[in-house]
Amino acid sequence: MTKSIVLLFLLSVSTIGYSQSLYTALHMNDGKEYKFGRPKQIIEENTFYSSTHTETAKNIKVFDAAGMLLTEERYTQDGILTAKLTYINDTTRHLKLARIFERWLKYGRGKEIATNQYDEHGFLIGTIDSTAHGKLIDVVKIVNNSKGDPIELVLFDANNNPFGKETAEYNYDKNTVVTSVFKNDGTKLSSDTAKIRFTPATISEEDKSNYNQYNDAISYSTKNLNGSVNLYECEYRYDKTGNWIEQKTYIITLKSNGKKERQLNKIFKREITYR
Structure with missing residues (x-):
């Protein structure tokens, strides 16, 4: 499967970057933090490796009685709180209504609010x-098709000036979506193809070898802006409920002799407390 990174244009122009991409909007209310059971809390320890250093971050996620994400606290490897996200949910319709984003910066604390609009x-x-004081930061407007999937997204600044547009074309038979990012003058900046859904029923026969019995990806690729492709492989450990508690990701390099070399890229660990 391919994970798109070409939407950084729209993401980078927003202070919050909450739903400023069609793919994020498509999966806004999926609830992908877990697959089985009803967690009360998940403590994450994410370690990233590079050729020069290793960095670890910690997240604490708390869920409401309906199983929706309620709060998320983000810490540095030194245990310093850097951000807190608080969600306001419609537990009946299983929709995220708003998100409060608090950040602790070097020179003070910032607070921003993202309010979602639904038809x-x-x-x-x-x-x-908007800011905590009600000052407008930016506005996202989304157009959906008859299935409710987003096909157009336009980002406006506080003065109602458009920043750019993103479109999506769906091929439901192949479970793929082609997203394209445009400048205001209509110039296409980039496009990419990604999967629409990741349920067992939507995985094609040719892709089944990329997933394990828990429907977690064991191999995937990412495409860089210059067109080059990165290959990855994943290994997992699971708890008794069926949710993974450790994920190891390796970067794969194909050698001229046909052999592949694996280099550890990141390790994600989770401590899950269930209700």
């Missing part, structure tokens, strides 16, 4: 980002 069918049609 009468529960389809996401926009997001309004």
